[in-house]
Amino acid sequence: MASAVQRIALYPGTFDPVTLGHEAIVKRALPLFDRIVVAIGYNAKKPDSYFSLEQRLDMLQRVFGALPQVEVRHYSGLTTDFCHQVGARFILRGLRSSADFSYERNIAQANNTLAPEIETVFIISSPGLSNINSSIVRDIHRNGGPISAFLPEALHALFK
DSSP: OOOOOOOEEEEEEOOTTOOHHHHHHHHHHGGGOSEEEEEEEOOTTOOSOSSOHHHHHHHHHHHHTTOTTEEEEEEOSOHHHHHHHHTOOEEEEEEOSHHHHHHHHHHHHHHHHHOTTOEEEEEEOOGGGTTOOHHHHHHHHHTTOOOGGGSOGGGGGGGO
């Protein structure tokens, strides 16, 4: 009997830091995929991360480590190349606003040109989380403000 092809999704991002919004997207996507690879990608537009790669990997592991369907990784280069490397046929992306859609649509179309066999799947953020983004969280943290309200519970102890 032939085995079914696994539905593997790559959820790429800088996760600087991982937020409640990121966590919600992954948890909502779990029923759709057999495995989700949450991967920190090197972003040439954001070469100087606020948190180190090691810190971000640790944060992702704390948030998703107990979920057997989720694997935490990092990569550089083209996202579609990394998809091929991990066997992902889907790229998972979250959308908070129409501005996100415009930006993400262009990336999805470029990825489709590079690798037509890889499909981008968009999940719209929950209404209560659409105002959260890593840039705002970093800004609050940089200025000494409390950020726990924007972070998954697994990270609260790190940011007391």
